[in-house]
Amino acid sequence: MIGAGCTLQELADAPEIPEALREAALGMGSRNVRNRATVGGNIAADRPCSCLIPSLLVLDATLQVAGMDGVGAGLTRQIGLAEWLQAPSGLILEVKLPTADALAAGSRRAAYARWARTATDAAVLGVAVSFRLQETSIRDLRVAIGGVASKSRRDHKLEKRFESWPVQASVDDRPAIEAAALPFLLPDEFGTVGADFRRVRGAALFADVLTAAMDRGGAR
Ligand SMILES: Cc1cc2nc3c(=O)[nH]c(=O)nc-3n(C[C@H](O)[C@H](O)[C@H](O)COP(=O)(O)OP(=O)(O)OC[C@H]3O[C@@H](n4cnc5c(N)ncnc54)[C@H](O)[C@@H]3O)c2cc1C
Numbered sequence: 001m002i003g004a005g006c007t008l009q010e011l012a013d014a015p016e017i018p019e020a021l022r023e024a025a026l027g028m029g030s031r032n033v034r035n036r037a038t039v040g041g042n043i044a045a046d047r048p049c050s051c052l053i054p055s056l057l058v059l060d061a062t063l064q065v066a067g068m069d070g071v072g073a074g075l076t077r078q079i080g081l082a083e084w085l086q087a088p089s090g091l092i093l094e095v096k097l098p099t100a101d102a103l104a105a106g107s108r109r110a111a112y113a114r115w116a117r118t119a120t121d122a123a124v125l126g127v128a129v130s131f132r133l134q135e136t137s138i139r140d141l142r143v144a145i146g147g148v149a150s151k152s153r154r155d156h157k158l159e160k161r162f163e164s165w166p167v168q169a170s171v172d173d174r175p176a177i178e179a180a181a182l183p184f185l186l187p188d189e190f191g192t193v194g195a196d197f198r199r200v201r202g203a204a205l206f207a208d209v210l211t212a213a214m215d216r217g218g219a220r
Helices: 006-011 019-026 032-038 039-046 052-056 082-087 099-103 156-162 169-184 196-215
Strands: 062-066 076-080 091-096 108-115 125-134 135-147
Touching: 006 032, 006 039, 019 032, 019 052, 019 108, 019 125, 039 052, 039 091, 052 082, 052 125, 052 135, 062 082, 076 082, 082 108, 082 169, 099 108, 125 196, 135 156, 135 196, 156 169, 169 196
Parallel strands: none
Antiparallel strands: 062 076, 062 091, 108 125, 125 135
16 A cells, blocks of 8 residues: 555655556656655646556556545545546545555566656656466556557557467567557657657557566566
């Protein structure tokens, strides 16, 4: 369980969090910003390339929220992050990661990476994946991408395309993953970085992240 007031630096320093979430917290490149930005604020700001939202979505995060619309005064509600992002309201109190045990046990793998113009600039693209390995193929794949569309959300078409994808020596497989992902990346026209660049770079980043999760070998 992660308190909503936890800063991104505290999150990055916590020894027990899944590696894909630490990578996401450190994705906010400036330590000064990480010392100020909170988990609740990063989720609620819901920026096009929120560093935390992609990883939290692929880790099936749930939120404990007080004062949500339609919930009695003084009461809290537990709600999936994906559902909350559709109609945000109330004060986020804490974040739970139901998949944390599976990641720690190695039965689920996850990874995150981002692309930014400079090391401390806000990210332009962020990609997170998590999956279970069944024999030698990917199962229950979750993919979340930020910066291709105007919000960071799960990409169910990419998930379907790569469900059951064989896990080979990932270094050999990376070009095939990138080529297979490219037609699925359909950027919105927004922001200052062109759609064509975000499409091509997004496919490359997805291939990097999927192969990194394959190579993670089950350790968180
Ligand atoms: C140089 C720089 C680089 C940056 N890079 C990145 C980046 O790579 N990725 C990225 O995602 N962001 C980046 N940011 C943006 C910044 O980190 C976010 O603004 C920050 O994450 C917001 O967190 P906060 O705690 O400051 O929230 P606040 O700014 O305090 O709040 C944001 C919004 O969330 C609401 N809110 C806050 N807490 C809660 C809560 N518990 N429950 C419900 N609503 C709440 C507030 O009312 C407000 O509407 C960058 C900023 C700078 C200056």
